[in-house]
Amino acid sequence: MNLVEPIRDKETINAIKDYLKKRSKRNYLLFLLGINTGMAIADLLKLKVRDVEGWHIVYKRQKTLHKNRPTQRIKLQAPIKKEIREYIKGKPKDEYLFKSRIGHNKPITRAMAYLILREAAEEVGIEAIGTHSMRKTWGYFYYKTHNDVADLQEQMNHADPSYTLRYIGIDQEEKDKRRNKVVL
Template identity: 50%
Template sequence: MNFVQPIRSEEKVHAMTSFLKKRSKRNYIMFIIGIGVGLRISDILQLKKEDLLRSHIVVKEKKTNKPNRIRIPPPMRKELIEYAKELEDGEYIIKSRQGENKPIDRSTAYRILREAAEYVSLEEIGTHTLRKTFGYHFYKQTQNIGMLQQIFNHSSPEITLRYIGIDQDSMDDAMKNYKMPWMKL
C-alpha cells in the first residue's frame, strides 16, 4: 500500500476543485465532501440524497464502527443542497453509471482523484488524501489537535499529527535548516 500525503497547497486544492467541477458534478461533490468534512471514502460513497439535506452528516464509520456526526460547513452545505435537488429520494450521491442505484467503488474513486492529481502534478495521492487534506488544513487553521483527533476517532494526538503529515512537515523543515559544520558548502 502506498503512503499518501495531504494536499498542502491551497492553490492545488483550488485547481483540483475547478478541474473536477468542469468534468463532473458528481466527482466534484465527492472531492469537496472529502476535503470539507474529512470522512473516509468508504463513508462518503455510502451517503444518499437525504444525508445532504441535514445540517450534519451522520455516519457509522465502517472502520471504527463508531458513530460520527460532523457539521457541514455553510459554504459547502449550499452546494450540497443544490446537488441534492438533482437526485431522487434514496439515491446515492456518488452514483455509479453502471446498474441501478449503486455507488461507485473505491477503485473508481481512486482513478477520479488520480486524474485530477495528474492535472496539478501531484504524487503520493490516494483516496485517503481527501481525509488527510481536510485534517491538515483544519489543524493549520484551528491548531486544535484534540478536536481533530476526536473528529477522526484517533486514539492519540500523536497519531493524528502523523496522519495529517504535520510530523513530516516538521522533519522536512528541520532537515532543510540542518547545518553540517564539517562540510564546507
C-alpha cells in the same frame, strides 16, 4: 501501497476543484465533501441524498476503533451546503450521492474514486494522491487552523495523538523543517 500525503497548498486544491467541476458535478462534490468533512472514503460512498438534505451529515463510521460504532455528526458549511443543494435537486432520497453509472442505484467503488482523484492529481501535477488524501487534507488544515491535536484525534477517531500527526503529515513536515535548518 504508496504513502499518500495531504494536499497542503490551497491553490492546488482549487485547481483540482476547478478541474473536477468542469468534468463532473458528482466527482467535484465527492472531492468537495472529502476535503471539507474529513470523512473516510468508505463513509462518503455510503451517503444517500437523504443523508445530506439537512445542515448535518449524521452517519455511523464504517471503520472504527469502537465495537458499537458511535454516530458521527458533521455540520456542513454554507458554501458546501449550497453546492449539495444544487446537486441533489430533483434526486430521489434513497439514491446514492455518488451513484455509479453501472447497476441500479449503486455507489461508485473505492477504485473508481481513486481513479477520479488520480486523474485530477495528474492534471495539476501531484504524484502521491489517494482516497485518504482528502481526509488527510481536511485534518491538516483543521490542525493548522486550531492547533489542537487532541480535538483532531477525537474527530478522526484515532487512538493516539502521535498517529494523528503522522497521518496528516505534520510529523514529517516538522522533521523536514528542522533538517533544513542544519547546514554544515
